[in-house]
Amino acid sequence: MPELALYAVDDGNSRGRTHAEPRPKARSEFQRDRDRIVHSTAFRRLEYKTQVFVNHEGDLFRTRLTHSIEVAQIARSVARTLRLNDDLAEAIALAHDLGHTPFGHAGQEALNECMRGHGGFEHNLQSLRIVERLEERYGAFDGLNLMFETREGILKHCSPARARELGDLGRRFLEGRRPSLEAQICNLADEIAYNNHDVDDGLRSGVLTLEQLQEISLFARHAAEVDAEFPRIAGRRRVHETIRRMIDAQVTDLLAESTRRIAEAAPASLTDVHTAPELIGFTAAMKEENHALKSFLREHLYRHFEVLRMTAKARRVIQDLFGAFVADPRLLPPQYQAMAAAGSIERATADYIAGMTDRYSMKEHRRLFAVSEF
Numbered sequence: 001m002p003e004l005a006l007y008a009v010d011d012g013n014s015r016g017r018t019h020a021e022p023r024p025k026a027r028s029e030f031q032r033d034r035d036r037i038v039h040s041t042a043f044r045r046l047e048y049k050t051q052v053f054v055n056h057e058g059d060l061f062r063t064r065l066t067h068s069i070e071v072a073q074i075a076r077s078v079a080r081t082l083r084l085n086d087d088l089a090e091a092i093a094l095a096h097d098l099g100h101t102p103f104g105h106a107g108q109e110a111l112n113e114c115m116r117g118h119g120g121f122e123h124n125l126q127s128l129r130i131v132e133r134l135e136e137r138y139g140a141f142d143g144l145n146l147m148f149e150t151r152e153g154i155l156k157h158c159s160p161a162r163a164r165e166l167g168d169l170g171r172r173f174l175e176g177r178r179p180s181l182e183a184q185i186c187n188l189a190d191e192i193a194y195n196n197h198d199v200d201d202g203l204r205s206g207v208l209t210l211e212q213l214q215e216i217s218l219f220a221r222h223a224a225e226v227d228a229e230f231p232r233i234a235g236r237r238r239v240h241e242t243i244r245r246m247i248d249a250q251v252t253d254l255l256a257e258s259t260r261r262i263a264e265a266a267p268a269s270l271t272d273v274h275t276a277p278e279l280i281g282f283t284a285a286m287k288e289e290n291h292a293l294k295s296f297l298r299e300h301l302y303r304h305f306e307v308l309r310m311t312a313k314a315r316r317v318i319q320d321l322f323g324a325f326v327a328d329p330r331l332l333p334p335q336y337q338a339m340a341a342a343g344s345i346e347r348a349t350a351d352y353i354a355g356m357t358d359r360y361s362m363k364e365h366r367r368l369f370a371v372s373e374f
């Protein structure tokens, strides 16, 4: 393996763990972080959480789990090529969506509304809360006791008010410092993964059509390339061959532009990365194409009536559950009652609901509201 760049995060320049632990024997510290994330309860639940399409709508759609694995794959390749710490990139990618509620963004918006006046709800902060507090796996500490840089990468954004509460981890938002390049990579790997897999899932579901996608240059020019190379290609194979090339074009662009920016800024250490301008990014042309694709998806996929029906229902499920538990905390499972007693009923309820999978939340809803089910 090539040596890491001077400005990569490694075990030696890391700010380490909150609770001191002996060094791992046969792994690096960041490999240990990745392994802890994979073994966590929250990670397994991602399998049954919505990305765009509700989990039970079809076996072939992305879930939060397969999305996270795709992000990790892209992040690893980019990090490795740039001689950055790919284990850290993988750990951040696998953990970045742990805090997602059931039913994707609809669930998060509904829970955030329920939590208005009680500190709000934000999936990004919830991912951090899971790895710092909510996972119960170790005798010596709450959470997973991950390395500082892994947690820093999970916390993509944060309001100034919240940053002040977060101490060390929040300081960079107040001081305008950048996270590691590995964290910056995960951010864009996330974007590449969901833009492309949402095109695939959108087509598979029939919500998007190939005709509509012709207005998207990123899709149209790669589809034309595929047709020229394989004149008889059709159906799923044509879609996959096109999307494959779209991902490749985005990753290639990201690598070239980031390499150029790194060469220009010439960081000599991790500290230089924190104060440099954003070193990981697309060219202006690719950024524009991505933006067009995103707007297209917003208009034609995320706001499609069938998707909106699902989100309206998701909203009701979350609101009903939240209302029922807050009105009568005795309905919560005992460990959440204990959390409510130690903190607030609203936060304990939000933790409980956020941890639910799509199908578990629907089951809880039936248990609490369906007269035919007890």
Ligand code: MG
Pocket (backbone or CB within 6 Å): 067, 071, 096, 097, 190
């Ligand atoms: Mg994501």
